Amino acid sequence: MDLYEYQARQLLEEHGIPQPRAVYASTVEEAGxxxxxxxxxxMVKGQATIGHRGQAGAVKRAHNREEAMQLAEQILPMTISGHPVRGVLITKAENxxxxxYVSISVDRASRDYDVLATANGGTEVEAVALQHPESVKxxxxxxxxxxxxQAAKAMAGRIGFYHADLDQAADILLHMWETFQECDATLVEINPLAKVGDPxxxxxKHLDALDAKISLDGNAAFRHDGWARFSDSDQDDxxxxxxxENGLHYVHxxxxxxxxxxxxxxxxxxLDAVSGxxxxxxxxxKPxxxxxxxxxxxxQVMETSLDVVLSDPQVRSVMVNVYGGITSCAQVAQGIVQAVSHRDDPRPIVVRFDGNAAQEGLSIIAESHDSRLTVADTMEEAAAQAVRLAKVSTASDSKEGE
Structure with missing residues (x-):
């Protein structure tokens, strides 16, 4: 679950990380x-779950109410790399x-937690990493x-937060770690972390988190009743x-x-077989x-699964690949036949069964005499048929549209 900046700021504030005062607004009037x-x-900052909002023109400075409203009017309709702007955050413009830059993330390669930081720059950290890789710790x-x-202060010293108070930098590192752990996060990033104040x-002079990005592990949602406030039905696929909603493990x-x-x-x-x-x-x-x-x-689970997959208009064919162990291929076959009998949908379905009750399942498919259902002996054969049928279906749609 990727949070918007204003949501990430809530978690940072709850864990004692200093940041400029801010108010979220969803309309031009609210922005004023x-x-x-x-x-x-x-600052008028467009809220989208993606970085580089400033480069996209979604972060601007306003000097009066009229200018703030004009900027909000420009930013609210924006889409940044496919991510729509959902409101604006009005924040104090710090000096x-x-x-x-500092972030904490899960490092699956080393099976620990990766702290990435640099004292040279913030928002343009990618350029810093390319031009001066030695400065990125x-x-x-x-x-x-x-x-x-104690460990946080030692780490702050190794990072080298020059120009900044080392004790405050250590406090921020420690609070970031507490946010990361207690919130079951996969990423906590402050970019930029800035020294601000009157020169x-x-x-x-002090350190402030001027922008933040936090990603939460959705698998841990059952442990966090407070995550309901971060729900965004417009963002959900x-x-x-x-x-x-139907308890299925699905990725679009x-x-x-x-x-x-x-x-x-x-x-x-x-998926690999279809791509190949x-x-x-x-x-x-492709899949x-x-x-x-x-x-x-x-x-019923199989019938519901087909209903979900076929609700996507991009789908031109379906490949069902089941190896029966605990799962009975006969039960799966019954679900497939039930699903297609309830739908006036010409899209073809290729079925490959192996294992528990495979022959019974194939018999159920054959006895349905439904021309939309075909069977294959191997996964590779099923994938090849599904791709071929999808190609034919797509070509047929293209001709009808001419």
Whole structure:
């Protein structure tokens, strides 16, 4: 679950990380009121779950209410790399003296936690990494070690937050780690972390988180009742939402062959088989989804799965690849026949069964005498047929549209 900046700021604030005052606004009128509340000058920041919003023109400075409203009017309709802007955040425009970058993320390769930081820059950290790779520090926190304030201060020293108070930098690192752990995050990023204040008044200088990005592990949602406030139905994929409501493990992809199987490994292999068949046949046909019906799936689960997959108009054919263990292929076959009998849908379905009750399942498919259903002996054969049928279906649609 990727959070918007204003949502990420809520978590940082709850964990004691300093940041400029801000007010979220969803309309132009609200933006004007928020700007008056914050004071001038202020920043008008488009809220989208993607970085580089400033480069896209979605982060602007306003010097009065009229300008704030004009900027909000320009920013609210924007879409940044396919991510629509959902409101604007009005924040105090700080006097930036120096910028830093720091993030904590899961490092699956080393099986620990990756701390990436640089004291040279902030928003343009990618350019810094390319031009001065030696200035980017990659440190690690072991899941077995205690990361306390002493460890945070030692890490801050290794990063080298020059121009900044090392104790405050250590506090921010520690609070970021607490946010990461307590919120079951996969990423906590502050970019930029900035030293702000009056250059002529040392007492005003301090570190502030001027922007933040946080990604939460959706699998941990059951532990966090407070995550309901982050729900965004407009951002959710409608097919993934429908599958989730029915307890299905589904991921929407940008392809034409729906893929249904039992077991994540088998479904992943099926995706590879469809991709490979598409290349072999010299076509751009690709998998449209990942859908794992799990072990012991009933006829109803199979029927619901087909309903979800076929609700996607991009799908031109479906490949069902089931290896019966706990799952009975006969039950799956009954679900397939029930699903197609209830739908006036010409799209073809290729079925490959193996294992528990495979022959019984194939007999059920054959006895249905439904021309939309075909069977294959192997996964590779099923993938090749599904790709070929999707290609024919797509070509037929193109001719009808001419």
């Amino acid at each position: 009121e928020a700007a008056d509340t914050i004071g001038y000058p202020c 930036i003296l120096h910028e830093y 990659r440190l690690h926190i072991s899941p077995l070690e205690v990361f306390d304030r 002529d008044d040392e007492s005003t 409608p097919y993934e939402r429908k599958a989730k 992809l940008n392809g034409q062959v729906g893929v249904i199987g039992n077991g994540a490994g088998l479904v992943m292999s099926s 068949a598409g290349k072999e046949q010299g076509t751009a046909i 449209a989804n990942f859908l794992d019906i799990g072990g012991g799936a009933s006829a």
